[in-house]
Amino acid sequence: MQSFLSQLQKGATSFIGTNIIAVDIGTAITRIAIFEKGVVIREPSYVGLNTKTNEYVFFGGEAKEIYGKAPNFIQIIHPMDFGIISDFDSTVKLIEHFFEKAVHPFFFKNKLLKTKFIAYTTIPSNATEVEERALEEALIKAGAGRVRILEKSTVTGFGAGLPVFSNDPVFVIDMGAGLIEMAIIIAGGIVASKTLKLGGFHMDMVIKNYLHLKNGIIIGENTAEKLKDDLMQFSDTKKVATIRGKSLENGLPRSIRVTSTDVNEALISTFNQIIDGIKDLLETIPPEVVDGIVKNGITLTGGLGNIPGIDKYIMLDIKVPVSISENPADATINGILKLLKDKDRLARVVIR
Ligand SMILES: Nc1ncnc2c1ncn2[C@@H]1O[C@H](COP(=O)(O)OP(=O)(O)OP(=O)(O)O)[C@@H](O)[C@H]1O
Ligand SMILES: [Mg+2]
Known part of the structure; x- marks a missing residue:
C-alpha cells in the first residue's frame, strides 16, 4: 500500500x-x-434531499422513481445539467x-x-x-x-470502436440526455467540434409542452421521457401508449392515447436543429478532411442512438453515411x- x-x-x-x-x-x-x-x-443521476433534516435520503433509481411525486420536504435534484x-x-x-x-x-x-x-x-x-x-x-x-x-x-469515439488515434478523420456524435456533442477527431485530438443543448432532457420538455398545447394535459418529466423512449422512431413501426396526467381545464386526472406520430411531430424540429448543427460543423472543416468524413461516415453514440431509424434519418439529409455504435449509451x-x-x-x- x-x-x-x-x-x-x-x-x-x-x-x-x-x-x-x-x-x-x-x-x-x-x-x-x-x-x-x-x-x-x-x-x-438523481438524489433526494430531506429539507427538514438536510439529509440525502434517496439516490439513483429510487430518487428518480419518486421524482414528481415526493412529499414537499423531499427535494429531488438531478445534479448534472x-x-x-x-x-x-x-x-x-x-x-x-x-x-x-x-x-x-x-x-x-x-x-x-x-x-x-x-x-x-x-x-x-x-x-x-x-x-x-x-x-x-x-x-x-x-x-x-x-x-x-x-x-x-x-x-467516447474510442469506446465506440472507432480509430480515433489514426490519421484518418473520425466523426462521432454523442447524443445523451444533456448534450449533443459532435467532434471530428484525428490522431487522438479534436480538430472541430460543436455542442448543442438539445439532448434527451430537452426533448422531454418539448414533449411535455407539446401535449400541454395540443391536448391540454399536464404530464411529469418521467412520463415525457418514457413516451420518448417507447414511441420515438424514424421507422415505419408505429406504437401507441396511454398515459395519465392532469387536465389543464379543470385539474382533474385525465388519460390520453399518444402515438409515435405525436412524438415525432413534437420532436421533429429539435432533430432538424441537430441536423443543421451537423451541417454547420461540416461547413467549417478543411476540404482535406471532408473526403475522409464522407469515406468513414458519422458514428452515433449515447442513449438517443437507441431511437430506431435515427441513423437513416440523419443520413438522408446530410448525404454522409451514418451508423450507430454497438451499445451506444455505454460508449463513454x-x-x-x-x-x-x-x-x-x-x-x-x-x-x-
Ligand atoms: N430507445 C430510446 N429512445 C429515445 N431515447 C432514448 C432511448 N433510450 C435512451 N434514451 C434517452 O437517452 C438519454 C440517456 O442517454 P445517455 O445515457 O447517453 O445520457 P447521459 O450519458 O446521462 O447524458 P450526457 O452524456 O449528455 O451527460 C435519455 O434522455 C433517455 O431518455
Ligand atoms: Mg453520456
Whole structure:
C-alpha cells in the first residue's frame, strides 16, 4: 500500500490495474466501472434531499422513481445539467453513495485501512477550467484518492470502436440526455467540434409542452421521457401508449392515447436543429478532411442512438453515411475502460 500511495503522489499512470475505476457522471445516468471487473453502477443521476433534516435520503433509481411525486420536504435534484455539475453538494453525495455501494466492497474487502483509488473520468469539450476543477473536487470529496480527467468525445469515439488515434478523420456524435456533442477527431485530438443543448432532457420538455398545447394535459418529466423512449422512431413501426396526467381545464386526472406520430411531430424540429448543427460543423472543416468524413461516415453514440431509424434519418439529409455504435449509451464508460488498458493512448487524452 505504501508503494501505491507514493505512486499516487507522483501522479504516475504506470500502476494501471491497481485500484482504478472509471466514472461517467452523465446528465441522466451515472456509470461507474472497476478496471478489473467492468461496469458496477448504471443508475439515474438523481438524489433526494430531506429539507427538514438536510439529509440525502434517496439516490439513483429510487430518487428518480419518486421524482414528481415526493412529499414537499423531499427535494429531488438531478445534479448534472448539460454534462456539467450544476449542484456540487448533490453530486458529491450521489457519487459517495455509489462508491460506498459498489466500489468500496470491491477494494476494501476485510481491510480495516482503506487504500485510495484513482478515478478516471471525462468532461465535455466545451467545459471551462472551473468546471473541470469542480468535477475533480467532487470525485475527491466523494472518496477518490486522485482524479484524472479525459477528453470526452475522443474517449467516447474510442469506446465506440472507432480509430480515433489514426490519421484518418473520425466523426462521432454523442447524443445523451444533456448534450449533443459532435467532434471530428484525428490522431487522438479534436480538430472541430460543436455542442448543442438539445439532448434527451430537452426533448422531454418539448414533449411535455407539446401535449400541454395540443391536448391540454399536464404530464411529469418521467412520463415525457418514457413516451420518448417507447414511441420515438424514424421507422415505419408505429406504437401507441396511454398515459395519465392532469387536465389543464379543470385539474382533474385525465388519460390520453399518444402515438409515435405525436412524438415525432413534437420532436421533429429539435432533430432538424441537430441536423443543421451537423451541417454547420461540416461547413467549417478543411476540404482535406471532408473526403475522409464522407469515406468513414458519422458514428452515433449515447442513449438517443437507441431511437430506431435515427441513423437513416440523419443520413438522408446530410448525404454522409451514418451508423450507430454497438451499445451506444455505454460508449463513454467503455472508452475509459478500454483506454485504461493502453497507457500510451490514455496519456494522449488526459486533460488534467
Ligand atoms: N430507445 C430510446 N429512445 C429515445 N431515447 C432514448 C432511448 N433510450 C435512451 N434514451 C434517452 O437517452 C438519454 C440517456 O442517454 P445517455 O445515457 O447517453 O445520457 P447521459 O450519458 O446521462 O447524458 P450526457 O452524456 O449528455 O451527460 C435519455 O434522455 C433517455 O431518455
Ligand atoms: Mg453520456
